[in-house]
Amino acid sequence: xxxxxxxxxxxxxxxxxxxxxxxxxxxxxxxxxxxxxxxxxxxxxxxxxxxxxxxxxxxxxxxxxxxxxxxxxxxxxxxxxxxxxxxxxxxxxxxxxxxxxxxxxxxxxxxxxxxxxxxxxxxxxxxxxxxxxxxxx
Numbered sequence: 001x002x003x004x005x006x007x008x009x010x011x012x013x014x015x016x017x018x019x020x021x022x023x024x025x026x027x028x029x030x031x032x033x034x035x036x037x038x039x040x041x042x043x044x045x046x047x048x049x050x051x052x053x054x055x056x057x058x059x060x061x062x063x064x065x066x067x068x069x070x071x072x073x074x075x076x077x078x079x080x081x082x083x084x085x086x087x088x089x090x091x092x093x094x095x096x097x098x099x100x101x102x103x104x105x106x107x108x109x110x111x112x113x114x115x116x117x118x119x120x121x122x123x124x125x126x127x128x129x130x131x132x133x134x135x136x137x
Contacts, residue, residue, distance in 0.1 A: 003049045003050065003051055003055075003099070003100075004051075004099050005049065007098055007099050007100050008098055008100075009045050009098050009100035009102060010049065010100055012029070012031070013029060013045075013047055019031040019032070020032040020034075020123070020126055020127050020130045021130070022042055022071060022074075022130050022133045022134055022137070023044075023067065023070070023071055023074075023134070023137055025067075026047070027046060027047055027048070027060070027063055027064070027067075028044060028045065028046055028047060028063065028064055028067045029044075029045050029047060030042055030043065030044045030045075030067065030071045031043055031045075031130075032126045032127070032129065032130045033104065033121075033126075034120060034121060034123065034126065035118065035119060035120055035121060036106075036121045036126065037104075037106050037108070037118075038106050038107060038108040039079070039107065039125070039129060040075055040078075040079045040081065040106075040107040040129045040133065041104065041105070041106045041107075041121075042071060042075060042104075042105045042106075042133065043102050043103065043104060043105075044064065044067055044068045044071055044102065044103040044105065045064075045100060045101065045102045045103070046060050046061075046063075046064045046101060048060045049100070050100070050101045051099045051100065051101065052090035052091055052096065052101055053088055053090045053101050054090060055101065056101050064103070065103075068086065068103045068105065070137070071105055071133070071137070072084045072086070072105050073136075074133050074134075074136035074137045075105055075107050075133055075136075076107070077136040078129075078132035078133045078135065078136035079107050079129065079132060079133070081107030081108070083107070083108065084105055084106065084107055084108075085104070085105075085106040085107075085108055086103065086104065086105060086106075087103070087104040087106065088101070088102070088103050088104070089104075
């Protein structure tokens, strides 16, 4: 299947849609999930166009996971999180809702998670968590 360059994350990467950014470099963007499953829910995406993890070149996947780890450490520090749930859903059958590979970092325990993409979060509250995470990076 061809990559859809009109998906929401591609549009965020091009600056067409807003995002509450936590981290960005030439290869990766980390930003707050606007429909969080828990306070501090953050997404990490490679800037390389790829629909699923299996479409991502190995070198890009390796670099992206390094940033996932860096952002997870910042979330734990900034929010005093006792654990991080890391999710990566590849393909619609697995529950992937945006066709651009992405990693969910959710400061929580698996027993406290809300339903994925169930309801819009409070954007001011989310922005506050973003500031704390950025300060910890």
